[in-house]
Amino acid sequence: ETGVTQSPTHLIKTRGQQVTLRCSSQSGHNTVSWYQQALGQGPQFIFQYYREEENGRGNFPPRFSGLQFPNYSSELNVNALELDDSALYLCASSPRQISYNEQFFGPGTRLTVL
Amino acid sequence: LAKTTQPISMDSYEGQEVNITCSHNNIATNDYITWYQQFPSQGPRFIIQGYKTKVTNEVASLFIPADRKSSTLSLPRVSLSDTAVYYCLVGVALGNDMRFGAGTRLTVKP
Numbered sequence: 001e002t003g004v005t006q007s008p009t010h011l012i013k014t015r016g017q018q019v020t021l022r023c024s025s026q027s028g029h030n031t032v033s034w035y036q037q038a039l040g041q042g043p044q045f046i047f048q049y050y051r052e053e054e055n056g057r058g059n060f061p062p063r064f065s066g067l068q069f070p071n072y073s074s075e076l077n078v079n080a081l082e083l084d085d086s087a088l089y090l091c092a093s094s095p096r097q098i099s100y101n102e103q104f105f106g107p108g109t110r111l112t113v114l
Numbered sequence: 115l116a117k118t119t120q121p122i123s124m125d126s127y128e129g130q131e132v133n134i135t136c137s138h139n140n141i142a143t144n145d146y147i148t149w150y151q152q153f154p155s156q157g158p159r160f161i162i163q164g165y166k167t168k169v170t171n172e173v174a175s176l177f178i179p180a181d182r183k184s185s186t187l188s189l190p191r192v193s194l195s196d197t198a199v200y201y202c203l204v205g206v207a208l209g210n211d212m213r214f215g216a217g218t219r220l221t222v223k224p
Contacts, residue, residue: 043214108155110155
C-alpha cells in the first residue's frame, strides 16, 4: 500500500509568483487536508477536500486555493506569493470525511519565497 | 475549539520513561485526545488516541483522569530515535475542529 506522496520536495519562488503543490493520497482515501507549517511552529490547517469539494477552511486568504481530482489526488495553489508563505506544506489523507486518528501525512513540500 | 497547553521542551536520557502532560481544561464531551509525533522535515505521525482512563499500544500509553481536563503521554524506555516534537490535540476531527499547537520538543540524550 502506497502512502501519501507529495511533489516537489523543495521549491524556490520569488515574491509575487504563483506555485502549485501536488499530493497523492493513500489508496482508498477520499479526503485530503492541507497544512502550512512555519519553522518552529505546529501545522496550521489550510483546508480540506472531500470528494472533490472544499469541506472546511482555516484562516487563510483566498489566494490559497485547491483542487481535488476524481482519483482523490489534490493540488494546493498559492497566488501572489509573499515572504511569509515560506514554510513546509503538508498534505494528509484519510479514508473518510470525519476522521479521528486516521490522518496520514505526506513528507511535505518545503517552499522558500525570496 | 478546546485549547491545549503542554511544555515547550523536555530532556530525557536513553532508557528512561518520559511523561508529557497536556492540559485541556475546556474539553468538550465529544472530544477525543490524540497525540502525534513529528520528526524534522517529516509529516506528523499518529501515536495514540483516547477518550478516558488508559489506552496502551505498542508505542505508548495515554493516561486520562476522570475529569478529562488533562492527559499524559507516557513513552517507556525512550531511545535517541524518540527525539521529536510531540503534539497533543483535542477534538473530534483533525482540521477545523482539532488544531495543532506548538508541541513539546523532546530531546533524548545518550
